[in-house]
Amino acid sequence: MVPPAGPTPSQTVGPFFSFALLHTIGNELVPPSTPGAIRIEGTVTDGSGDAVPDAMVELWQADAEGRYPDAADARGFTGLGRSGTEDGGRFTFTTMKPGVVRSADGAPQAPHVDVAVFARGLLKHLVTRIYFPDEVEANAADPFLSSLDPADAATLVAVPDGDGFRFDIRLQGDRQTVFLAV
Amino acid sequence: MRGESAESTRRSPEDEDPPYLYPDYVATRLRAPRQPLVSVPHTLTGPAFGEGVVGELDHDLTRQHEGEPIGQRIVVSGRLLDSDGRAIRNQLVEIWQANAAGRYVHEVDQHPAPLDPNFTGAGRCLTDEDGRYRFITIKPGSYPWQNHDNAWRPAHIHFSVFGRAFTDRLVTQMYFPDDPLFDHDPIFQSVRDAAARQRMVSRFDLALTEPDWAHGFAFDIVVGGAGATPLEH
Numbered sequence: 234m235v236p237p238a239g240p241t242p243s244q245t246v247g248p249f250f251s252f253a254l255l256h257t258i259g260n261e262l263v264p265p266s267t268p269g270a271i272r273i274e275g276t277v278t279d280g281s282g283d284a285v286p287d288a289m290v291e292l293w294q295a296d297a298e299g300r301y302p303d304a305a306d307a308r309g310f311t312g313l314g315r316s317g318t319e320d321g322g323r324f325t326f327t328t329m330k331p332g333v334v335r336s337a338d339g340a341p342q343a344p345h346v347d348v349a350v351f352a353r354g355l356l357k358h359l360v361t362r363i364y365f366p367d368e369v370e371a372n373a374a375d376p377f378l379s380s381l382d383p384a385d386a387a388t389l390v391a392v393p394d395g396d397g398f399r400f401d402i403r404l405q406g407d408r409q410t411v412f413l414a415v
Numbered sequence: 416m417r418g419e420s421a422e423s424t425r426r427s428p429e430d431e432d433p434p435y436l437y438p439d440y441v442a443t444r445l446r447a448p449r450q451p452l453v454s455v456p457h458t459l460t461g462p463a464f465g466e467g468v469v470g471e472l473d474h475d476l477t478r479q480h481e482g483e484p485i486g487q488r489i490v491v492s493g494r495l496l497d498s499d500g501r502a503i504r505n506q507l508v509e510i511w512q513a514n515a516a517g518r519y520v521h522e523v524d525q526h527p528a529p530l531d532p533n534f535t536g537a538g539r540c541l542t543d544e545d546g547r548y549r550f551i552t553i554k555p556g557s558y559p560w561q562n563h564d565n566a567w568r569p570a571h572i573h574f575s576v577f578g579r580a581f582t583d584r585l586v587t588q589m590y591f592p593d594d595p596l597f598d599h600d601p602i603f604q605s606v607r608d609a610a611a612r613q614r615m616v617s618r619f620d621l622a623l624t625e626p627d628w629a630h631g632f633a634f635d636i637v638v639g640g641a642g643a644t645p646l647e648h
């Protein structure tokens with residue numbers, strides 16, 4: 234068979250994915266009892282400010298040493314997690330804070346988590362990043378984060394919240410989250 | 416070994432992927448971002464999955480319950496490829512779908528069509544050395560939705576795939592040949608390029624049919640644009 238002449242287009246995840254996608258890949262990237270485990274949670278809202286209760290948030294991240302795990306990772310850490318938002322648009326993860334990852338040219342990047350957002354009404358998923366509020370120096374030195382207008386950059390930095398962090402995702406409207414081209 | 420590697424960007428011409436805002440698909444109106452996307456080099460490679468992520472019968476949606484589901488049994492198979500036509504091996508392919516009556520197991524689906532106690536409608540497998548996946552399932556029914564008056568989705572199977580890079584991530588829908596609902600479906604029509612739309616439509620393939628048992632549909636999936644293949648290190 235001749236391969237197709239171009240990439241397969243994206244389509245929405247639709248409203249009815251949770252029974253398939255949220256079971257094998259869950260929202261605990263590490264067991265909650267892991268030393269140093271953190272919680273990241275937030276709410277996905279639409280252009281009216283209403284909660285989006287049928288989204289899926291995927292986290293992609295390195296471990297605390299800034300390494301991406303391979304399939305043989307002895308800890309079972311895949312660096313990948315998923316959370317639904319059925320609970321009033323709210324997603325929640327238990328994970329470890331990632332370490333410093335170097336970019337292709339070897340420059341250090343501020344610790345961050347890559348995020349993909351899928352939902353009914355999103356014909357393609359959205360991509361954003363979570364940076365951490367306790368990394369003030371690293372954030373200021375990060376080539377990407379520091380290139381943004383401060384108000385835009387602020388949408389990418391989580392806020393401290395108890396023993397974890399809060400990161401809200403605003404799809405549209407005032408203080409829309411900065412989304413990244415892929 | 417996974418890691419950061421050469422920069423990669425998905426380069427899909429404008430009309431070959433849907434826009435975020437497509438007003439005919441009403442749900443995009445309040446969910447599509449209105450600020451332009453910001454470019455940043457994405458260098459993250461795709462996740463690495465061990466064998467344990469997939470169970471022995473996860474690829475066979477007709478054998479996940481005590482009895483067999485109602486419906487036309489079908490084999491759906493194809494290859495996961497990069498834009499140069501190279502196989503992507505050992506990557507996770509997940510599917511989900513409505514049953515033969517057009518009803519999802521999901522509790523929010525209130526379409527008054529019967530649930531099938533022998534059908535959940537979720538499957539997963541890893542691609543093999545040729546990038547090939549293969550599922551056994553039943554042909555999903557079309558179902559109504561509330562987007563506009565008398566709106567019906569063309570029958571489809573949802574696919575979620577990973578590639579070599581974060582930028583290869585793809586969720587799409589596989590359609591069946593010659594569906595009369597194509598012209599009336601804003602989700603299908605949101606891909607403005609006609610040739611690109613056809614890349615979401617499976618092909619009836621006699622070579623995939625199983626004599627006296629199941630129809631076969633071929634559906635190859637191509638992820639990433641030119642240069643989207645990072646080097647491993």
